Amino acid sequence: MAKKQFKSESKRLLDLMINSIYTHKEIFLRELISNASDAIDKSYYKSLTDNSIVFNKDDFYIRIAVNEDERTLTVSDTGIGMTKEELDSNLGTIAKSGSFDFKENNEAKDGVDIIGQFGVGFYSAFMVAEKVTVISKSIGSEEAYKWESEGADGYTITSCTKEKTGTEIIMKIKQNTEGEDYDEYLDVYNIKSLVKKYSNFIKYPIKMMVKKRKHKEGTENEYEEYMEDETLNSMVPIWRKNKSELTQEDYENFYMEKHFGYEKPLRYTHVSVEGLTSYNSILYIPAKVPFDFYTKEFEKGLELYSNGVLIMNKCGDLLPDYFGFVQGLVDSADLSLNISRETLQHDRQLQFIAKKIKEKIKSELLSMLKDDRDKYVAFFESFGRTLKYGMYSEWGANKETLQDLLMFYSSTEKKLATLDEYVSRMKEDQKYIYYATGESTAKIDKLPQTEIVADNGYEILYFTDEIDEFAIKVLMNYKEKEFKNVSSADMDLKTDENENDENKNENKDIFEFMKEALDGKVKEVRPSKRLKTHPVCLASEGELSIEMEKVLQSMPDNPGNIHAEKILEINTNHEMFGKIKNSFENDKDKLKKLSSVLYNQALLIEGLQIEDPVQYANDVYELINN
Numbered sequence: 001m002a003k004k005q006f007k008s009e010s011k012r013l014l015d016l017m018i019n020s021i022y023t024h025k026e027i028f029l030r031e032l033i034s035n036a037s038d039a040i041d042k043s044y045y046k047s048l049t050d051n052s053i054v055f056n057k058d059d060f061y062i063r064i065a066v067n068e069d070e071r072t073l074t075v076s077d078t079g080i081g082m083t084k085e086e087l088d089s090n091l092g093t094i095a096k097s098g099s100f101d102f103k104e105n106n107e108a109k110d111g112v113d114i115i116g117q118f119g120v121g122f123y124s125a126f127m128v129a130e131k132v133t134v135i136s137k138s139i140g141s142e143e144a145y146k147w148e149s150e151g152a153d154g155y156t157i158t159s160c161t162k163e164k165t166g167t168e169i170i171m172k173i174k175q176n177t178e179g180e181d182y183d184e185y186l187d188v189y190n191i192k193s194l195v196k197k198y199s200n201f202i203k204y205p206i207k208m209m210v211k212k213r214k215h216k217e218g219t220e221n222e223y224e225e226y227m228e229d230e231t232l233n234s235m236v237p238i239w240r241k242n243k244s245e246l247t248q249e250d251y252e253n254f255y256m257e258k259h260f261g262y263e264k265p266l267r268y269t270h271v272s273v274e275g276l277t278s279y280n281s282i283l284y285i286p287a288k289v290p291f292d293f294y295t296k297e298f299e300k301g302l303e304l305y306s307n308g309v310l311i312m313n314k315c316g317d318l319l320p321d322y323f324g325f326v327q328g329l330v331d332s333a334d335l336s337l338n339i340s341r342e343t344l345q346h347d348r349q350l351q352f353i354a355k356k357i358k359e360k361i362k363s364e365l366l367s368m369l370k371d372d373r374d375k376y377v378a379f380f381e382s383f384g385r386t387l388k389y390g391m392y393s394e395w396g397a398n399k400e401t402l403q404d405l406l407m408f409y410s411s412t413e414k415k416l417a418t419l420d421e422y423v424s425r426m427k428e429d430q431k432y433i434y435y436a437t438g439e440s441t442a443k444i445d446k447l448p449q450t451e452i453v454a455d456n457g458y459e460i461l462y463f464t465d466e467i468d469e470f471a472i473k474v475l476m477n478y479k480e481k482e483f484k485n486v487s488s489a490d491m492d493l494k495t496d497e498n499e500n501d502e503n504k505n506e507n508k509d510i511f512e513f514m515k516e517a518l519d520g521k522v523k524e525v526r527p528s529k530r531l532k533t534h535p536v537c538l539a540s541e542g543e544l545s546i547e548m549e550k551v552l553q554s555m556p557d558n559p560g561n562i563h564a565e566k567i568l569e570i571n572t573n574h575e576m577f578g579k580i581k582n583s584f585e586n587d588k589d590k591l592k593k594l595s596s597v598l599y600n601q602a603l604l605i606e607g608l609q610i611e612d613p614v615q616y617a618n619d620v621y622e623l624i625n626n
Ligand SMILES: Nc1ncnc2c1ncn2[C@@H]1O[C@H](COP(=O)(O)OP(=O)(O)OP(=O)(O)O)[C@@H](O)[C@H]1O
Pocket: 031, 035, 036, 039, 077, 079, 080, 081, 082, 090, 091, 095, 118, 119, 120, 121, 122, 123, 167, 259
């Protein structure tokens, strides 16, 4: 049969695998065992939901065999098997092409990264094998097929015979090289320890014929060797084990085996609840954002088991969207096996479990914040945005759950702070929680509007995410303290009020003139109470701030008529104001230009677009020349 080519992505991945300098080559065994276990899960599930299939517990196992002479290591299972088409599509292509796209954009220099980052499963066999043969017979089929490949140049599929349903993966182990000892994958004792290390909690027996020695009967000191079929793993799923029997490494290995994430999780928790609805659960907080997390492709959810039988890979109903980053599983004997996605939502037990899980995640995050702040900050940097979206969505229904988990950059601490920390540091005379918005902390630092607030000794929270201000509007207040944008028109700060009011009256005509000159672009022009060194700034009145206008305008379905009510504030202590006064008295046309330039400058400071940049440039040029 002619060789078939791997799909191009798979080919490149294979290349990486074959030439890998990855130091953890041994994980290939975990990958194959975990595929074998999934395949048995599938037949077990089928037997429970389809009466024509009988599941006899003893018939289901994974077997490992070593043949040193032939240099082969074989992993076989009695699972669901693959048809010819499935061999072609499952082993000829990488299922998760998305991960590869991501990889392309984030190319690691030596290819190490991809292996660590994505569970590339089956292909990892090529890290240790020069040739891989897969013999498989699918459930309910009489035919068996053999898939063979020596690497990147392709594979063949031919028909063959196989007695039992299931899959056999035969790896011809590579010859040792100078830097690499491949013989260890033919060493029974090493294989045994790899199974213990990575696959101990696989619930089906992993068997292997092991050479043993016993005392020879009738002799005193003589021993004889014999072969014994040994089960290498403990078989009790990790979540059914007693917490005290498990180590951090056990939880981390399980996380890796399940491909919940590609780096050690930040935190895990193991819960066993007994009661009206009983369940076991292991939940993990990943360290890094999955590559597709902020895309439509990302599917949140926990693995769902009914009494040890996997019934759903990603049960989304167990997690609110804002905790969608959590990985793990739930096993409950109280759930029906025949539960479907449609009936799930109405399942009261499931709703109960989901509620408890939500509470558990919140309390875990709060404990992390309290006991391990650095980790929490790392977590928040990865997933904080999701929490803020959660605050904004559903009209603030999740306020109570989320408000204590939020963090924002603090102007005084120069690092992330919680709202609770902010409020506990508030000065006695301070009424509001002040915040400023902008693209980055560096840009906000330079905002004219922050000057006076900082001068009053008040801390300012910097909102650099688009969602921040929207989330805070939904929250409205925290511990009865209202939020106040430093750019809002009604800032209530200590300044010389009288002087300002006098100023306002005295120069009333000038400001009126400037407002007219700006032709409806601003609601008012007035002397500023907050500017110190800068000549102008914009303030906004009402619910919609300038930053919110920016965000709404950038949305695809933006109606185009959303505008914040803008106020142009003029620093009457700035030398620029002298020029304004002078122009008002002597050259009204010049003041018109000046008003327009100042307005446009204020827009630029806010990061807003100016309507007519050419006109602006000409106006500036003329003013310089005059
Ligand atoms: N032992 C097996 N029995 C039946 N099907 C298998 C077996 N091994 C692999 N497969 C099939 O081949 C597919 C590809 O396997 P591979 O290990 O590359 O990725 P995966 O298991 O889908 O993902 P991952 O390993 O990252 O979780 C599997 O989804 C499964 O359908």
